[in-house]
Amino acid sequence: MDFASIIPDVIDTRPTGLVEVSYSSGVKVEAGKELTPTQVKDQPEVTWKADSDALYTLIMVDPDAPSRAEPTAGEILHWLVVNVPGNNVTNGQ
Template sequence: MPFVLPSQLLSAALKEHDLVPSVVPADFTPSVALDVVFPGRKSFSVGEKLTKEEASQEPQIAFLNVEDIGPDEPSSYTIVFVDPDAPSRQDQKFGQWRHWVQPGLRPPSIQALASLAGGATSDVDIKISEATAQPFATKEKEAATPWRGPGPNPGSGTHRYTFLLFREPKSSDFVIDAQEDLGGGNEFEQRRKWNAMEFAAKKGLTLVGVTFFTVDG
């Protein structure tokens, strides 16, 4: 049996669930392994079915980009969480529904990782994903869209809840404004009919990682 890379499994799952090209560009190739861990449980596998209760609280994010391994400070990242199936997959008039936009994610520095690998005590409090042994990223900024967990309407079928991780441009003045950059505020109705990739193009973000799970309404 030929060896299958995790990136190939991800690409196959995205196509199987028709997330390409509706949410994820057809030419996307992941450059990071994205691990999302909800409180009270280990990380989910790509496309795994969860309950809305299991995914109700804001998760921790773990990833490592080899391009960040070097003497310079690692890049910062924005993670986005959307539901393209609002109010249902058959009627997506409100999709993508914007559940979370968190800029300013920063993976641990190479120095911190070296200290961790060597068993030395580091000044940085590094928390580790038990599922992948990857360090969790830290948040350096407030959420541009505060977390709101899945809440599919009863009888609305399966929803494909998708996380997209973007590398931010290395600019000291990079900010995300809810009104200007997200097409409105963060009230329930204002999160409707959004597009993550259009937002990314506007802000100069580069898509590097994707994962998703499903919840039945």
């Protein structure tokens, strides 16, 4: 997996674990794979290795909006969930 395009622009260091993101359309998010609005119109299922006693914050951004070729808008926030217990996103705020 190539993190060169998001480090250090979006995050400072390479993550030690991976987040799995999938949509009801059947598509799974993979590094470098562009997805269409139709594929990602519904809330995704997001999982990661988590401490069940900890609270997490989930932030989903587009790091190079509107496109990789012309990232004029830069980082765009799409979704934010706070106080996620473990990896139970539906119980976050």
